[in-house]
Amino acid sequence: MTTTISREKWGSRFGYLMATIGAMVGAGNIWRLPYVTGENGGGAFLIAYFVLLYLIAVPGLMGETSLGRYTRQGLLGTFRKVYGNNKFVGLGLVILIFNIVLMSYYSSIVGWSIYYAYHAVIGSFTQTQFDTAALWQAFSSNTALSVGMHTVAMLTVTGILLMGIKGGIERMAKWMMPILTVSLIAIAIRGVTLPGAMAGLEFAFSPNWEYLARGETWLAALGQALFSTGLGWGIALTYGSYLGRNDDIPLGGGVFTAIGNTSFGLLAIFAVFPIVFAFGISPTSGAELAFVALASAFGNMTGGYVWALLFFIGFFFANMTTAIAITEVGVTTYKEERDTSRSKAVLTICGIIWLLGIPSAMNSSILGYLDFVVGNWGLPLATLIIMFTIGWKFDANRLRILSLNRGADLYVPKFWESIIRFEIPTIMLFIMAYFLYSNLTATPWKTVSGLAILTLTVPLCMWIMSRRQASAHPATNVGGQSS
Amino acid sequence: MSIAAIIVMIVCIVALWGVASVALVYSLGQEERKLQLIKKQGSFEPYSPQALRDLNRWIEQNNTSEHAQEMRNVHEEQRAALQKCTSYFYTWNRSDIESLKEI
Structure with a gap:
């Protein structure tokens, strides 16, 4: 039988589903997907996106979740159980480091959303002649304020994680995700009833079929399908x-x-673009869309206070549930590896992330650089490692039989195995090669330095874990068998 | 809005919100069924007939594998649950249950 350790469990099915979907729905769904859709052929992009979502994200998430459920351990414990007591546990450490680096700058984005939620509460956007561009400029150039909001974000994450899986993450997600849903639905209803709003929906949904023949459309769809689902x-x-x-x-x-996560992206299309077009704002993405364009549009709408409040509180919830999930990866692993209390693990991991996040909070160029390295190579490499581990080392066939189809509401057939073994790893290698090719001439320094960091990270982590394994774990389990 | 855009929009709504809503409601309902079975009889069979066939096939084909014992244990757990329980989570033929042998 599989040897497992005693651990906390989700309190309810609804709580688990809300926590998981909350982990996947983040800033990208709201400020990126609508724009990427409109820019890449509208309906044609969505078709490419759906195909990739069902072919890659859904099977990939099934595999990753079932491996975690089988081992019932965090990242390093899982890798130790699969690879045994050796240096390959370092591959788990690589993923953990990418997570911590990702969270170090994502915390700044959470901080931005808290700051704008605060302004929505005090009604800044509905003040006469309020300049949202000036607010964003003043905020982003104020180092102390940015670090302060990063600190507030990490304190909030710490507070929630201290309450545990059931009492913290699950309880928050059970409230935050329904509120986010209702907020976006309410804004969408208001948005589509504005004069000129239909142009926004036309921009997003009108299918330009020739885009389906373009490689860029499929790459954009692939990036969105992979990164927005957190696979x-x-x-x-x-x-x-x-x-x-x-x-x-x-x-x-x-x-x-996977589908629920994308459903929030669709909801964001309905909530964002009708308003953007109704107010004659140029469609864009990222911070400028949320914090300048939409904030300005809310100020000019009837009942703007309510719409701004709903949007920015919802946006904060989307970011917060994602931040909690990213941080929990480190907390669970640290707690198990150090055999310490959850409180100590939370305080340690959150403290490390807070410290590492200060440079990103102080300088947006650092945030951009980290996002470039982690987004282009770090996360695809992490996905490649996990899929290789499931498909080849653990054996996708055995995992499907033992864990994935156990208690399943939906039977997963054998072809799932070839997706995990061949399709996703091949796509990941292709993505990394493509990013290298496309970035090398445009941003050579960033590309080479990013690759150098990654190239060093893998052997360094393997070396660290091989040293640690020898002293800390004299015996372990491989696939449930003692070795 | 153009007809094409309206069609794409409707397809998206069905393919995303429709599928997500059905998946959510169905999943919550199924887990509720599991809870009822646990309350009533303490447990239920963890594998469906199709999943059990995969498990049997694996054991047949990998009888000497280092993981064979783990698979046999899982098979035994399933067999015991099917024999002990009076209500099942998955749909079974009586003959399938009666023909299950210890491996």
């Missing part, structure tokens, strides 16, 4: 490790998580 970052694995042995994975952890 391979260790989040699904960590959350899956808190599932019961007979809980369903394929329908909840796979289909609902």
